[in-house]
Amino acid sequence: MLGKTAGGIFWMFRYLERSENTARLIEAGFRIALTRPDSAQDEWASVLQSASVRDLYDQHHDDYDASQVVNFLLRDKANPSSVLSAFEAARNNARMVRTALTQEVWEAVNESWMQLTDALRRPVREADLPEALGLIRRHSALVRGATHGTMLRNDVFDFARVGTFLERADNTARILDVKYYVLLPSITQIGSSLDNVQWETILRSVAGQRSYRWLHGTDISPRGIAEFLILDSRMPRSLAFCVSKMSGNLGYLQSQYCEDCPSFARMQVLRDQLKETEIDHVFEMGLHEFIIGFLRDNADLAAQIEEDFRFNG
Amino acid sequence: MTDEPHFFDEMRKADNAPRAPYQGFNNWFSGEDISRLQRKSREAEQFFRKTGITFNVYGSGEADERLIPFDIVPRIISAQEWARLTKGIEQRVRAINAFLYDIYHRQEILRAGRIPTELIARNEAFLPLMIGVAPPGGIYTHIVGVDLVRTGEDDFFVLEDNARTPSGVSYMLENRETMLQMFPELFSKIKVQQVSDYPTRLRRSLCAAAPPATTGKPVVAVLTPGLHNSAYFEHSFLADHMGAELVEGHDCRVVDGRIAMRTTRGYQPIDVLYRRVDDDFLDPLNFNPDSMLGIPGIMDVYRSGGITIANAPGTGIADDKAIYSYMPDIVEFYTGEKAILKNVPTWRCSEPDALAYVLDHLDELVVKEVHGSGGYGMLVGPAASKRELSAFRAKLTARPGNYIAQPTLALSTCPILTKAGLAPRHVDLRPFVLVSPEKVDITPGGLTRVALKKGSLVVNSSQGGGTKDTWVLGE
Numbered sequence: 059m060l061g062k063t064a065g066g067i068f069w070m071f072r073y074l075e076r077s078e079n080t081a082r083l084i085e086a087g088f089r090i091a092l093t094r095p096d097s098a099q100d101e102w103a104s105v106l107q108s109a110s111v112r113d114l115y116d117q118h119h120d121d122y123d124a125s126q127v128v129n130f131l132l133r134d135k136a137n138p139s140s141v142l143s144a145f146e147a148a149r150n151n152a153r154m155v156r157t158a159l160t161q162e163v164w165e166a167v168n169e170s171w172m173q174l175t176d177a178l179r180r181p182v183r184e185a186d187l188p189e190a191l192g193l194i195r196r197h198s199a200l201v202r203g204a205t206h207g208t209m210l211r212n213d214v215f216d217f218a219r220v221g222t223f224l225e226r227a228d229n230t231a232r233i234l235d236v237k238y239y240v241l242l243p244s245i246t247q248i249g250s251s252l253d254n255v256q257w258e259t260i261l262r263s264v265a266g267q268r269s270y271r272w273l274h275g276t277d278i279s280p281r282g283i284a285e286f287l288i289l290d291s292r293m294p295r296s297l298a299f300c301v302s303k304m305s306g307n308l309g310y311l312q313s314q315y316c317e318d319c320p321s322f323a324r325m326q327v328l329r330d331q332l333k334e335t336e337i338d339h340v341f342e343m344g345l346h347e348f349i350i351g352f353l354r355d356n357a358d359l360a361a362q363i364e365e366d367f368r369f370n371g
Numbered sequence: 372m373t374d375e376p377h378f379f380d381e382m383r384k385a386d387n388a389p390r391a392p393y394q395g396f397n398n399w400f401s402g403e404d405i406s407r408l409q410r411k412s413r414e415a416e417q418f419f420r421k422t423g424i425t426f427n428v429y430g431s432g433e434a435d436e437r438l439i440p441f442d443i444v445p446r447i448i449s450a451q452e453w454a455r456l457t458k459g460i461e462q463r464v465r466a467i468n469a470f471l472y473d474i475y476h477r478q479e480i481l482r483a484g485r486i487p488t489e490l491i492a493r494n495e496a497f498l499p500l501m502i503g504v505a506p507p508g509g510i511y512t513h514i515v516g517v518d519l520v521r522t523g524e525d526d527f528f529v530l531e532d533n534a535r536t537p538s539g540v541s542y543m544l545e546n547r548e549t550m551l552q553m554f555p556e557l558f559s560k561i562k563v564q565q566v567s568d569y570p571t572r573l574r575r576s577l578c579a580a581a582p583p584a585t586t587g588k589p590v591v592a593v594l595t596p597g598l599h600n601s602a603y604f605e606h607s608f609l610a611d612h613m614g615a616e617l618v619e620g621h622d623c624r625v626v627d628g629r630i631a632m633r634t635t636r637g638y639q640p641i642d643v644l645y646r647r648v649d650d651d652f653l654d655p656l657n658f659n660p661d662s663m664l665g666i667p668g669i670m671d672v673y674r675s676g677g678i679t680i681a682n683a684p685g686t687g688i689a690d691d692k693a694i695y696s697y698m699p700d701i702v703e704f705y706t707g708e709k710a711i712l713k714n715v716p717t718w719r720c721s722e723p724d725a726l727a728y729v730l731d732h733l734d735e736l737v738v739k740e741v742h743g744s745g746g747y748g749m750l751v752g753p754a755a756s757k758r759e760l761s762a763f764r765a766k767l768t769a770r771p772g773n774y775i776a777q778p779t780l781a782l783s784t785c786p787i788l789t790k791a792g793l794a795p796r797h798v799d800l801r802p803f804v805l806v807s808p809e810k811v812d813i814t815p816g817g818l819t820r821v822a823l824k825k826g827s828l829v830v831n832s833s834q835g836g837g838t839k840d841t842w843v844l845g846e
Contacts, residue, residue: 059634059635060616060617060618060632060633060634060635060637061622061633062618062619062621062633063616063621064635077824150598153423153598153603153607154598155619156423156607157610157615157616157617158609158612164423165421165422165423168422168423169421172420172421213635279414288592315635315636367635368633368634368635368637371621371633
């Protein structure tokens with residue numbers, strides 16, 4: 059396989075994941091804005107921060123008006139992480155690596171791109187937002203389904219999976235980082251209304267509110283949430299889950315390429331660290347410091363993969 | 372009505388009865404509901420969009436991925452007609468290869484005075500770098516598209532030879548695929564020869580011309596200028612269906628005297644490169660130094676037998692429009708036989724007598740640029756306004772050597788499905804020919820291009836033309 063093709067697959071799936079995550083962030087923000095209009099502006103600001111585009115947004119706009127933020131996150135071409143930009147980048151990568159995709163995956167991506175481009179042609183009115191977000195979710199699921207149902211389980215698939223989970227881990231970690239202060243036991247008062255808003259946002263951003271309730275009932279605590287999103291390997295968007303998936307797929311890649319890939323070594327360090335971590339330790343060393351460290355390791359891993367498999371030369 | 376020129380209709384005879392090849396189709400069609408067919412036709416468009424069968428249009432900004440309109444009425448050729456055509460095509464293509472070998476070696480045809488020397492020497496398409504180079508397997512044009520037009524029952528003409536990088540074969544394949552999906556019943560009623568194995572044939576043909584440096588099974592790659600090229604879909608389609616890698620210049624470099632591509636396991640040599648990049652851009656070290664699309668040093672590797680480039684660099688000298696007019700002589704010179712396929716009579720405007728005639732009859736003729744393609748820069752006299760004519764006259768007088776002229780041919784028509792039912796439109800045909808050291812292999816079918824505008828004779832997709840599925844009937 060060409061290095062460029064491996065890189066194209068990796069990025070195609072990163073962008074797909076990113077577009078889906080951005081849509082989830084919008085959904086969470088929208089929900090909060092509807093139910094707690096007073097804290098809406100702050101919420102939208104932190105949604106922008108979770109999507110790592112707040113600086114970019116501030117360059118273009120003066121306030122956090124809901125429809126403006128939604129538009130920026132959903133369809134603004136100036137925002138490379140907007141749902142539309144990310145999906146278009148995914149589709150461009152798919153065109154580039156078409157020879158490595160099954161017909162069904164290509165068609166799913168291409169058709170989804172056509173439908174999303176059409177649905178997001180004009181700014182989406184508030185009343186139509188739930189439908190638009192639903193459409194994005196369904197199309198992400200369509201591509202994921204085609205990938206699982208038709209792709210050969212070879213190195214192409216592994217690059218796709220590694221890209222997916224690397225991006226997802228990054229996104230979950232960023233959400234945690236933006237909200238880390240509300241999870242610190244020292245400054246939170248359990249049961250205060252402000253905190254409930256914050257926690258709910260976090261769980262909604264990762265589509266985890268229902269799962270969390272299954273596991274912990276209505277006992278929503280900062281410690282519980284942090285543990286759920288960092289260490290619970292049953293939660294498909296937790297850091298532990300993403301890292302364990304990545305280590306599986308990188309392991310397959312290593313066995314096919316039968317070299318001592320430096321990326322796999324990095325991966326192992328990351329995985330072992332996480333395995334040995336307990337939530338109390340995280341809070342002891344500082345949640346913020348822990349997440350910053352994780353984001354850095356995750357980015358280093360991505361760079362190492364890029365080098366090991368000659369994505370760019 | 373009486374002034375209207377008469378055009379050969381491929382589907383119906385003068386008494387409105389279907390011609391023999393269209394008999395089966397006509398039976399089916401007359402039992403069909405037009406509105407169902409129109410619905411199907413819209414579905415076909417969706418199918419093309421979904422599959423991503425689009426082409427990029429230069430300089431059209433936002434909406435840069437377009438569909439080539441597809442018409443659901445097939446263009447049908449009988450087995451006998453096809454047999455005659457293929458004999459003529461094979462003869463012509465063999466002559467073209469022999470001509471190319473000669474032109475880059477002893478130049479016998481020039482010594483014999485059959486072609487003026489300056490036509491070669493001063494031609495931009497002639498690559499001095501290819502002089503004395505023996506391409507692997509002796510093949511210059513691995514893939515040729517011969518554009519044919521028809522004016523009567525037995526009258527086929529070659530309009531031009533595409534000996535550089537003929538495109539459109541993916542449409543031949545996808546058009547058939549679309550028809551099979553939409554009207555499977557048609558294919559159980561009518562025996563149509565298959566085209567779907569073209570990619571396999573292409574791969575086999577390319578591998579048969581692998582270079583001496585090949586060890587083991589030849590590694591084939593398709594070289595594309597990239598995502599934004601107008602024919603990118605076709606490049607990825609062919610790579611996909613041949614099981615070849617799709618590379619760009621920056622994926623490749625010279626490693627140990629071979630051209631190698633950067634894979635996830637390091638650099639691996641390529642044996643056969645099906646390049647869809649023009650000569651000029653192929654090698655920045657040897658040709659255009661600003662090219663970002665090529666592979667630096669590939670010409671040196673080529674000359675030492677390290678890689679097969681398909682088509683070979685320098686083949687453009689054979690499909691140059693000025694050379695075209697000499698094709699009957701070329702065929703005769705190298706095969707010792709009269710050309711089976713006719714040429715369209717051509718005035719070379721470089722010759723003073725011809726120029727005078729062309730200037731006098733500009734409103735009747737089609738004038739083309741010698742190096743032009745894609746229907747750009749040409750004048751269709753009968754369709755041109757006074758203003759266009761006088762503007763063209765000035766261009767022609769300024770650089771006569773840059774132009775050739777041909778009579779406006781009464782191109783045959785084949786019906787398309789319009790809102791009002793069937794209506795005749797002009798068509799041409801591009802069969803695809805594969806040349807290897809073993810054989811000349813012609814896939815029974817091709818690309819039928821159709822001028823969708825009533826009365827128009829320009830079939831190029833860049834100028835509003837569409838395509839049809841092309842059927843060659845079984846014996």
